[in-house]
Amino acid sequence: MVQASDTLLSVVVCAALIILTSFLLSGYRKRNAHLPPGPKPLPIIGNLHQLPDLKADRAVAFRDMSLAYGSDILCVKVPGMLMYILNSKESMSDILVARSAKSSSKPPQVMADLSGWKYTVPSLPYGQRIKTSRRLLHKGLGPSAVQSYIPYLERESAFFLEKLLDQPDAYKKHVTHTAARIALKIAYGYEGVTDDAHLIDTAVKAMNIFCVTATPGIWLVDSLPFLQHMPSWFPGTGFKKQASQWSQTVLYAINHPFEELKRQMAAGTAGASFAGRLLEVEDLSDPEVEDCIKHCSTGIFAGQFDTTTAVMSWFAVVMAFYPEVQKKAQDEINKVVGHERMPVVADRDSLPYVNAILKELLRWRPVLPLIAHSVNEEDEYKGYYVPKDTVILANVWAVLHDESNYDEPEKYKPERFLRDGILDPSVLDPATLAFGFDRRICPGMHIGQTLLFILMSRTLQNFDIAPAKDAHGKEIAIDTSAVPGLIGFPKPFKVSLVPRSNAHAAHIRHAAENARSLPDKLAIFEL
Numbered sequence: 221m222v223q224a225s226d227t228l229l230s231v232v233v234c235a236a237l238i239i240l241t242s243f244l245l246s247g248y249r250k251r252n253a254h255l256p257p258g259p260k261p262l263p264i265i266g267n268l269h270q271l272p273d274l275k276a277d278r279a280v281a282f283r284d285m286s287l288a289y290g291s292d293i294l295c296v297k298v299p300g301m302l303m304y305i306l307n308s309k310e311s312m313s314d315i316l317v318a319r320s321a322k323s324s325s326k327p328p329q330v331m332a333d334l335s336g337w338k339y340t341v342p343s344l345p346y347g348q349r350i351k352t353s354r355r356l357l358h359k360g361l362g363p364s365a366v367q368s369y370i371p372y373l374e375r376e377s378a379f380f381l382e383k384l385l386d387q388p389d390a391y392k393k394h395v396t397h398t399a400a401r402i403a404l405k406i407a408y409g410y411e412g413v414t415d416d417a418h419l420i421d422t423a424v425k426a427m428n429i430f431c432v433t434a435t436p437g438i439w440l441v442d443s444l445p446f447l448q449h450m451p452s453w454f455p456g457t458g459f460k461k462q463a464s465q466w467s468q469t470v471l472y473a474i475n476h477p478f479e480e481l482k483r484q485m486a487a488g489t490a491g492a493s494f495a496g497r498l499l500e501v502e503d504l505s506d507p508e509v510e511d512c513i514k515h516c517s518t519g520i521f522a523g524q525f526d527t528t529t530a531v532m533s534w535f536a537v538v539m540a541f542y543p544e545v546q547k548k549a550q551d552e553i554n555k556v557v558g559h560e561r562m563p564v565v566a567d568r569d570s571l572p573y574v575n576a577i578l579k580e581l582l583r584w585r586p587v588l589p590l591i592a593h594s595v596n597e598e599d600e601y602k603g604y605y606v607p608k609d610t611v612i613l614a615n616v617w618a619v620l621h622d623e624s625n626y627d628e629p630e631k632y633k634p635e636r637f638l639r640d641g642i643l644d645p646s647v648l649d650p651a652t653l654a655f656g657f658d659r660r661i662c663p664g665m666h667i668g669q670t671l672l673f674i675l676m677s678r679t680l681q682n683f684d685i686a687p688a689k690d691a692h693g694k695e696i697a698i699d700t701s702a703v704p705g706l707i708g709f710p711k712p713f714k715v716s717l718v719p720r721s722n723a724h725a726a727h728i729r730h731a732a733e734n735a736r737s738l739p740d741k742l743a744i745f746e747l
């Protein structure tokens with residue numbers, strides 16, 4: 221990988237000339253404009269040398285920087301990019317919600333684009349294409365569609381428990397596999413899509429490529445886009461070869477299941493799905509609509525896969541680390557559901573403690589600690605000038621760890637969301653931040669939380685989760701810190717899952733047998 225730090229020196233002279241020229245040509249009329257506080261930038265490289273190291277937790281570093289400057293908004297400059305980092309709920313509501321007409325674009329991600337992700341929904345700039353895509357996502361993930369997805373989620377969760385029973389050491393693998401199967405089924409639906417090992421493997425690889433290429437600040441070409449047009453001998457262009465290789469994987473994951481769905485629809489063998497139903501009901505005379513349906517389907521995979529995997533990974537870490545939390549949840553499930561049947565979506569409102577566990581996971585370790593938008597029109601906020609194309613980085617981690625919102629924010633405490641045994645509406649709901657903002661808010665937030673509720677409640681009902689033991693019978697310590705990156709995953713961990721009794725093990729087998737007798741299809745839903 222050719223990364224910023226490796227190539228900076230070799231291109232700095234060319235970059236200097238180009239940035240200086242564009243700086244002079246643009247006239248930079250707002251030279252003395254009032255910008256938010258932040259570290260003093262150097263010529264050419266801006267604050268590049270002062271940004272937190274990629275191995276550090278950037279959300280924590282930005283929160284600390286915001287405290288040091290006594291400002292909830294920070295201004296940071298990197299070559300070719302001006303960034304405002306928001307560290308308060310107020311600034312996020314004002315800029316990303318109240319002014320969403322101007323702040324709903326996305327920063328350019330040249331490396332992700334070159335690697336095949338150009339049209340994926342989370343990276344689209346604000347314009348007609350994202351409006352069409354969001355209309356399609358709302359339709360295909362709307363209430364009537366979700367009714368069709370829920371029985372499928374319940375069916376798949378039975379297989380998930382069975383896999384945990386058969387291979388209790390491979391928790392992460394089962395979570396990953398289950399998340400991938402469900403995303404593919406919802407998106408494309410056709411028979412065989414969830415058993416296509418090559419497709420699952422390729423889609424997972426494509427997601428890894430997305431995470432590596434879409435992380436802000438890693439790729440020099442994101443700051444200096446002219447590099448993409450330079451010949452391959454030019455210093456710092458090694459990324460081109462890498463992007464071209466990666467794009468083959470990504471384009472297969474985008475195109476193959478969509479083409480296969482169309483083939484099966486023509487043959488009359490496809491079940492219901494997000495893409496299938498939209499292809500049936502949408503007016504396809506405009507070719508862009510079909511292309512948007514294709515990329516929205518990939519967006520479902522991109523949106524669901526890593527987020528579900530991350531939250532379920534933290535869930536296992538937390539249950540092993542806080543056995544008293546686990547015990548309380550199991551007691552609640554025993555009391556409300558018993559152990560004769562599995563929890564279902566309809567039980568959700570009757571299980572406030574399990575709901576609080578999910579809320580606290582979204583707060584304690586938000587899946588996307590930093591959410592990036594950009595502004596497509598110049599603006600002004602509290603006297604600060606906001607130039608067009610400013611990147612707005614919402615540090616949701618900072619708000620979710622602010623003592624004025626949550627006492628002892630470093631502690632994992634689901635109880636903070638409950639009063640008299642029911643969910644307390646006066647406590648800031650982490651979902652109002654963790655799923656993003658306004659015109660770009662996560663379109664899968666309801667189906668995503670529904671899936672997590674089913675997987676968590678069923679796992680808790682049937683398994684005891686504890687730290688794994690080494691060869692000498694000693695517990696392997698669990699590290700509760702996150703791996704820095706676009707998505708906050710836990711460090712590698714080992715947990716042991718043991719069925720809570722023989723009756724629970726038999727219950728799991730029975731549920732899986734039942735699930736196998738149900739059709740591997742989503743029921744047709746109206747749009």
Ligand code: HEM
Nearest residue numbers: 341342519520523524527587654655656657660662664668
């Ligand atoms: C715990 C689960 C999830 C979390 C925490 C999560 C979080 C997020 C966040 C923070 C964003 C960016 C919002 C913004 O830019 O303001 C996003 C976007 C998105 N999510 Fe989710 N998500 C989850 C599950 C899902 C699921 C299950 C789906 C699909 C079924 C999905 C589909 C998407 C899509 C398509 C976008 C792009 C929207 C756009 O750019 O306009 N997500 N998600």
